[in-house]
Amino acid sequence: MTKKTFQVPRGTRDILPDDQVYFDYLNSIFKSVVKAAGFRQITTPAFEDTNLFVRGVGKETDIVEKEMYTFRDKSDNLLTLRPEGTAPIVRSYLENGMQSWSQPVKLFYTMPMYRYDRPQAGRYREFWQYGLEMIGDKEPLADVMVISTAQRVYRKLGIGDYISLQLNSIGCQKCRPKYIKELTVYYKNNEKKICASCKNRAETNPLRLLDCKDPKCQPVIEDAPQIINFLCPECHEHFRQVLESLDEINVSYEINPRLVRGLDYYSRTVFEFWAGSDGAQNALCGGGRYDGLVEVFGGKSTAALGFAGGTDRTIEFIKSHPEIEVIYDQKVDVFVVQLGSEARKNCLKLLSSFWDEEVAAEGGFDKEGISGQLSIANRLKAKYALIIGQKEAYDKTVIIKEMASGNQEVYPQDKVVSEVKKRLK
Ligand code: HAM
Secondary structure (H helix, E strand, C coil), rough: CCCCCCCCCCCCCCCCHHHHHHHHHHCCCCCCHHCCCCCCCCCCCCCHHHHHHHHHHHCCHCCCCCCCCCCCCCCCEEEEECCCCCCHHHHHHHHHHHCCCEEEECEEEEEECCCCCCCCCCCEEEEEEEEEEEEECCCHHHHHHHHHHHHHHHHHHHCCHHHEEEECCCCCCHHHHHHHHHHHHHHHHHHCCCCCHHHHHHCCHHHHHHCCCCCCHHHHHHHHHHHHHCCCCECCCCCHHHHHHHHHHHCEEEEECCCCCCCCCCCCCEEEECCCCCCCCCCEEEEEECCCEEEEECCCCCCCEEEEEHHHHHHHHCCCCCCCCCCCCCCCEEEEECCCCCHHHHHHHHHHHHHHHHCEECCCCCCCCCHHHHHHHCCCCCCCCEEECHHHHHEEEEEEEEEECCCEEEEHHHHHHHHHHHHCC
């Protein structure tokens, strides 16, 4: 009988060490950019009360209708694996009294998310997001700061020139209903020309009609009324100032009247960064304002905005451009080479001293000869090989070999750590 082998659940995957290099690269750039802009890290639980997402993200959204991993625990609590980070962070803002902190509160995160999506390239059931939320700032300049921070991340990652910023305003509670009414009438008049899901969307979530991907619906979308023409004077002025400030700092964008985003909490500015001409699997990140969400969760009216990028998708995009240099190879500064049982003991002691000083050091403990170990040092691109042969073990010395030049010098073992540290500076 053959033994059962196990596989990861569909839509999930192992992040193997070679891929982890890309995750570290992206996250380290993201963190350094957003920390410089004054954001501080937050991590929320992997699961939350299901109602948080139903109320926050919206009952009629794809996420809540089709994609949530919802379960009852042993105490009969209804819980959902976090499908996105904004609702949990607003919950945390209120729960932890952040309304009394100095405003705006600026938070960032890198967390795994869970959506029962149809797995395909760039679409997983467990995926990672890097994102930030800025709560307590209503000014158009805050929009510009958030958008330009995302753009700075992409520039630093080396993909700034390959992507486009898509921008729209979806108005507010005051002006959007008028637009929705107009859109619904327009779709009623074109009922025969649209797909079955759009017939349903026209009833439940008319804004989503605009990002249907069915070819049949494209001509109808093309001629649909545009929300930008229905904005109230306040929303219109807000959007005008966002565009003006983006122009001032030379951030280029495309106004995309169809961009409506898939979550219900948005208001006014919405945006995505696309790698390619349409957003289906190409949105590297999405975000916008959600000025009403704090109130939906019981807080006082508080303007807020943010974005989240798909880590897996961004990495796949970086990988598809081999000319982009990922400078985040795990480095090895020192490789300790030894020969003989006494030298092997010295080797472990020496490695421990390097690790205490956080110098990246490795060593060969097996019985391979000196040349075999040196070739491992070469392969790991170690800067120095420290060689302890039988003579050196006896003398308590070590040969420092600079791998690039081949130069060698003998040093006392108790002085070698400080010497190597000096040379690495
Ligand atoms: P979202 O557009 O649902 O927004 O997701 C943001 C990004 O996560 C997408 O642009 C995409 O790159 C990535 N993503 C989404 N679903 C998947 C998937 N199944 N597999 C791989 N990557 C995926 C939000 O989640 C909002 N919370 C963003 C936000 C923050 N808005 C304001 N603040």
